[in-house]
Amino acid sequence: MTQSLLERVAELRDQGVARAKIGLTDVDGVVRGKYISLEKLEGLARQPGGFCDCVFGWDVDDQLYDNAAFTGWHTAFPDALYRLDVDTERWLADEGIPYFIGEFLDRDGASPHPICPRTRLKSVLEQAAGMGFGVKLGFEYEFFVFDETPHSVREKGYRDLRPLSPGNFGYSVLRASVHSELFNGLMEFCDSLDFPLEGLHCETGPGAWEAALAADEALSAADKAVLFKTFTKVFFQKRALLATFMAKWSMDYPGQSGHCHLSVFDRESGTNLFYDADSEHRMSTLGRHFLAGVQRFMRPFLALYAPTINSYTRLVKGAWAPTAATWGYENRTCALRVIGGSEKAQRIEFRVGAADGNPYLVAMALVAAGLIGVRSKLEPTEPVSGNAYEVELAQEFQLPGNLRDAVRELRASGDARQLFGDEFVEHYVASREWECREYERNVNDWQLKRYFEII
Numbered sequence: 001m002t003q004s005l006l007e008r009v010a011e012l013r014d015q016g017v018a019r020a021k022i023g024l025t026d027v028d029g030v031v032r033g034k035y036i037s038l039e040k041l042e043g044l045a046r047q048p049g050g051f052c053d054c055v056f057g058w059d060v061d062d063q064l065y066d067n068a069a070f071t072g073w074h075t076a077f078p079d080a081l082y083r084l085d086v087d088t089e090r091w092l093a094d095e096g097i098p099y100f101i102g103e104f105l106d107r108d109g110a111s112p113h114p115i116c117p118r119t120r121l122k123s124v125l126e127q128a129a130g131m132g133f134g135v136k137l138g139f140e141y142e143f144f145v146f147d148e149t150p151h152s153v154r155e156k157g158y159r160d161l162r163p164l165s166p167g168n169f170g171y172s173v174l175r176a177s178v179h180s181e182l183f184n185g186l187m188e189f190c191d192s193l194d195f196p197l198e199g200l201h202c203e204t205g206p207g208a209w210e211a212a213l214a215a216d217e218a219l220s221a222a223d224k225a226v227l228f229k230t231f232t233k234v235f236f237q238k239r240a241l242l243a244t245f246m247a248k249w250s251m252d253y254p255g256q257s258g259h260c261h262l263s264v265f266d267r268e269s270g271t272n273l274f275y276d277a278d279s280e281h282r283m284s285t286l287g288r289h290f291l292a293g294v295q296r297f298m299r300p301f302l303a304l305y306a307p308t309i310n311s312y313t314r315l316v317k318g319a320w321a322p323t324a325a326t327w328g329y330e331n332r333t334c335a336l337r338v339i340g341g342s343e344k345a346q347r348i349e350f351r352v353g354a355a356d357g358n359p360y361l362v363a364m365a366l367v368a369a370g371l372i373g374v375r376s377k378l379e380p381t382e383p384v385s386g387n388a389y390e391v392e393l394a395q396e397f398q399l400p401g402n403l404r405d406a407v408r409e410l411r412a413s414g415d416a417r418q419l420f421g422d423e424f425v426e427h428y429v430a431s432r433e434w435e436c437r438e439y440e441r442n443v444n445d446w447q448l449k450r451y452f453e454i455i
Contacts, residue, residue: 004086006042006045009038009041012098017038017097017098019037019038020041020097021033021034021035021097021099021100022099022100024051024055024101024102024104024118025358026055027117027361028059028060028358028431029117029361031230032055033102041084044083044084047109048081049082050080050081053080054077056115057071059434060450065431067430067433068427068430069427070114080104081105085101086100091193101118104118104119114427115427115428118219118223118360121361121364125218125219127368128264129267132266132267133265133273134217134265135367136217136263137218138198138214138262139222139224139225139260140261141211141225141229141258142208142209142210142355143208144205144206145182145209145241146162146163146207146241146242146243147164147240149237149240153452158448159445163206163207164182164206164241165179165206168206169202170203170208171202176201176202186200186211186235190211190228193227194224195223195228195231196213197212197213198212198213204253205253206253211232213228215261222363226358226359233453242453244451244452245258246308246355247354247355247356247451248310249452254319255314255321257314257320257321257353258355258359259350259351260349260363261339261347262347262349262366262367262370272346273286273287274346275342275343275346281340282341282346283340287348289376289377290348290374291338292380293373293378294336294348294366295327295335296325296372296373297365297413298325298352298369298397299398299399300410300412300415301365302409303432304361304428305352305365306357306403306406307356307361307403307435308451308455309436309450310354311356311357312401313447321354323399324398325399326381326388327383328384329383331384331388335351336349336350336351337349337351356451368419368420406432407436410429410432411425411429
């Protein structure tokens with residue numbers, strides 16, 4: 001039986017712990033939080049707390065939307081109720097306090113919040129559970145590390161930045177060994193916070209790294225991805241370095257991906273439902289339908305996978321990122337890469353997402369699209385062999401080339417409204433349209449100033 005938060009507070013008090021840190025994630029995937037006293041934590045164990053709902057009414061620069069109905073000056077920014085998930089506790093050893101993930105509740109204090117990314121994902125996972133399915137995810141992130149600080153990048157106008165290491169040197173044993181204290185230190189840090197990395201290596205580009213998080217059940221995997229992005233920045237900034245997860249910080253180098261590996265398992269037996277030893281590519285009929293759903297809804301759901309202006313600088317031909325909803329077996333030029341082998345290994349790799357995506361919303365959209373495919377018994381297009389950039393597909397499989405067009409597709413999607421709720425879709429669309437307007441009234445270095453450190 002899961003320990004209650006009240007029981008955990010009693011243990012913390014006996015240990016002489018004076019406070020805790022809590023964090024809740026907004027629509028951009030930015031963790032908003034605070035330190036609270038142990039007395040406040042005990043109060044949160046008894047009833048929901050209140051957190052100003054301006055976190056749903058502003059952008060990554062804390063500028064208030066003027067086009068959102070859910071919250072704004074017209075609502076007077078009331079408190080949004082929230083609760084802490086005791087099972088998400090991490091121990092911050094350098095601070096000697098616990099960290100808890102929170103999620104927002106609707107105004108009645110009991111129902112799921114219509115906008116909160118974590119609760120939106122949970123609602124989709126409940127649909128999967130109702131079909132007897134569990135979902136396993138594994139996120140991979142590319143990011144760049146600089147010998148800079150939050151102050152220095154601003155003083156330099158985000159120009160002429162000094163990377164941690166020079167040159168293009170993917171999978172470099174030399175670079176990783178020279179910086180072994182950082183590589184080993186980051187992996188140990190991630191272990192201590194319960195989002196372990198399966199692998200960590202140099203990617204192509206000066207100071208470019210890639211980390212693969214260990215796979216887990218979907219909600220836990222998304223929690224870990226959010227924490228990884230935030231606390232990796234903490235790790236480096238405490239060492240007078242800076243990591244960025246923006247999709248593409250320079251047109252001179254490849255973009256930063258946020259790939260997601262996905263499989264579905266039977267909740268009773270634990271069997272991987274994507275695996276069939278007797279089928280082509282060992283992909284089961286259910287796996288094929290799921291793949292078809294993700295493929296079919298990649299275009300209308302793209303704004304959830306690629307949420308920033310900067311996301312679309314990466315989605316260009318020949319840049320290790322797809323431009324159409326293609327799929328293939330062990331084909332890294334495709335949007336969806338089917339990975340075969342043993343029952344344990346059988347999965348789909350979603351290669352559209354960039355490092356700037358909100359893990360909760362990426363997972364939400366992927367699982368929801370796949371479930372539609374299973375329910376409707378959809379069939380995918382023919383798999384691509386060779387260069388997917390050279391394949392011509394119908395318009396419905398071509399991906400929008402900018403955020404404004406992607407938002408238009410999401411707004412028009414009846415399936416998105418049915419799956420995620422009208423309130424969520426309307427608010428998310430408003431937030432992305434605001435993002436487009438902010439970009440259009442600024443000069444070209446806006447993307448660097450906007451996303452470099454925070455996203």
